């Protein structure tokens with residue numbers, strides 16, 4: 001192993017810990033999980049279990065833990081695995097510690113709400129001397145950390161770089177597919193969270209499995225239109241980040257976005273202090289705004305944004321979606 005193979009994963013939550021664990025377990029790279037709290041990182045190093053984020057899952061011996069940003073000095077690859085709305089702040093905090101030419105990989109699924117910019121744009125603005133890649137796709141942190149088979153997409157501006165990163169970070173249980181569509185791969189992750197909330201509303205309100213299937217298909221059409229308008233390839237959303245992740249989080253109760261939607265469908269008051277991170281609740285309004293500015297029709301995303309905003313109730317949203325003018329099933 002050389003410095004080229006040193007990977008630092010920033011963000012000791014569920015996904016950061018899972019990614020660090022699965023990458024370390026391949027033995028291809030020296031991996032350090034970098035968290036904010038020194039006490040937590042010491043506990044992780046001692047117990048080798050993250051009881052809060054990944055209860056009962058043993059972390060590999062090969063994984064190192066630190067709260068000292070100085071570990072970034074020797075890392076050629078750095079994964080940013082904090083929530084979308086914290087990526088800009090994290091770039092400002094950790095940017096000065098990055099090694100020259102280090103590749104930064106954003107692993108969050110969202111859009112920056114403060115600036116309405118994609119996360120790649122946010123990181124490129126904060127870290128102008130570093131190539132920025134994207135990792136996204138279907139995979140619950142607990143499944144990845146347990147070593148269950150999972151596959152995701154890794155997008156970089158350059159195909160050789162995407163392939164190199166995919167090879168470095170993949171292992172026997174974690175398979176990455178290379179892409180050059182950073183826009184499509186990151187928006188597939190951001191938008192599926194909004195649609196997972198919609199699927200949850202359908203489930204919670206007892207609207208039936210048929211409604212969920214229709215929502216997945218029409219949601220996918222919406223995603224493709226949006227990605228194309230934002231400069232990505234509509235086809236990308238037919239892959240892992242997009243369809244793959246929408247099927248996973250739109251149907252599995254492991255998904256925080258789905259569970260949040262179910263509680264809305266039950267008519268419970270919105271409560272962001274319970275149930276963990278709900279990225280789709282942040283992405284809905286910003287995606288709706290970006291789509292409107294580009295003349296893209298996003299009826300489901302608009303409905304989710306309006307429900308979360310308190311501007312629309314669920315029965316009215318369903319009526320509005322079902323009474324739209326009859327049209328062809330075009331995806332563009």
Ligand SMILES: NC(=O)C1=CN([C@@H]2O[C@H](COP(=O)(O)OP(=O)(O)OC[C@H]3O[C@@H](n4cnc5c(N)ncnc54)[C@H](OP(=O)(O)O)[C@@H]3O)[C@@H](O)[C@H]2O)C=CC1
Nearest residue numbers: 011012013014015016036082083084086090108109140141
């Ligand atoms: N959980 C999952 O199954 C998956 C999650 N993702 C995506 O990964 C991202 C993170 O999710 P997840 O790990 O589940 O979230 P968690 O809530 O489990 O963890 C978030 C982590 O981010 C850290 N953090 C917050 N702000 C900052 C900051 N400014 N600088 C450094 N670290 C920070 C927190 O640190 P602290 O503990 O100190 O507060 C916490 O450890 C989301 O975008 C999510 O959509 C993607 C695929 C799967």
Ligand SMILES: O=C(CO)COP(=O)(O)O
Nearest residue numbers: 137138139140255256257
């Ligand atoms: O993105 C995920 C799996 O691919 C995790 O989904 P939730 O954030 O909804 O839990």
